[in-house]
Amino acid sequence: MSEQRRSPWVVDTRELGRRPGLSRDVHRVVHTREALGVEGVIAVPKGAEVELDVLLESVVEGVLVSGTALVPVEGECSRCLDLISGEEIEVPFTELFAYPDSATEQTTDEDEVARLVDDLVDLGPVVRDAAVLALPSVPLCTPDCAGLCPECGAKWADLGPDHRHETIDPRWAALTERFSTDRDE
Numbered sequence: 001m002s003e004q005r006r007s008p009w010v011v012d013t014r015e016l017g018r019r020p021g022l023s024r025d026v027h028r029v030v031h032t033r034e035a036l037g038v039e040g041v042i043a044v045p046k047g048a049e050v051e052l053d054v055l056l057e058s059v060v061e062g063v064l065v066s067g068t069a070l071v072p073v074e075g076e077c078s079r080c081l082d083l084i085s086g087e088e089i090e091v092p093f094t095e096l097f098a099y100p101d102s103a104t105e106q107t108t109d110e111d112e113v114a115r116l117v118d119d120l121v122d123l124g125p126v127v128r129d130a131a132v133l134a135l136p137s138v139p140l141c142t143p144d145c146a147g148l149c150p151e152c153g154a155k156w157a158d159l160g161p162d163h164r165h166e167t168i169d170p171r172w173a174a175l176t177e178r179f180s181t182d183r184d185e
Contacts, residue, residue: 009124013067013116016058018099026054026067033124036131042075042084042139044131052123062098062116069093069127075139079147080155084139093130097121 008030016022030050037043044050054067066133069091075084097114114126146156168176 005165006026007122007124009122009127011054011056011123012055013058013063013097013121014119016056016063018058020058020060022057026052026056028052032071035156036071036128037073037075037135041078042073042135044071044135045074050127052127054122054123059096062096063121064094064096065121065123066094067092067127069131071127071131073135073139077145078138079096079140079142079145080153080157081148082141084141089134091127091130091133091134093126095126137140 003010008028011026013024016024030043031096032044032048032050035043035046039045048071051070052067053070054065055065057064070088071091072086073164076082077084095114097116099116104155115122148155149163149165154163156163
């Protein structure tokens, strides 16, 4: 048995045959081999548990694979820098795996469409690509995260509504120092 055949990401499609219209549901939990995304910003961590809910459909040109992957994400809020952990996103995906010697296989470049190899489909690259594209480009801990105070760097959520910093126009700073009195201090 080959290494690919033993991978939990690989699904055998032989029982579908090559008769269009046949379908099969596949549900499994697999673990990521590597982090998907940009670690420290937002990513599906290495070794994360991914729930796959997939429908395999035999079509004229190959096997159409469609479904969802429920993936956990970890990262850092781009506004307040808090850790984002314990969140999951549902990632939809659809991919045609062309039969060897089909018209699709013969008329497309190798990198344009996935191919069936020994009646096996490898869901790893499909889920990886879909998950990375589904990750937010600007991750937030909450949709209404206020971020950090630009003056002191404290989180706006932890500061009171009356938090502010007195700013004096640098052109008037010398006058303020000259005319300040003891009662101003």
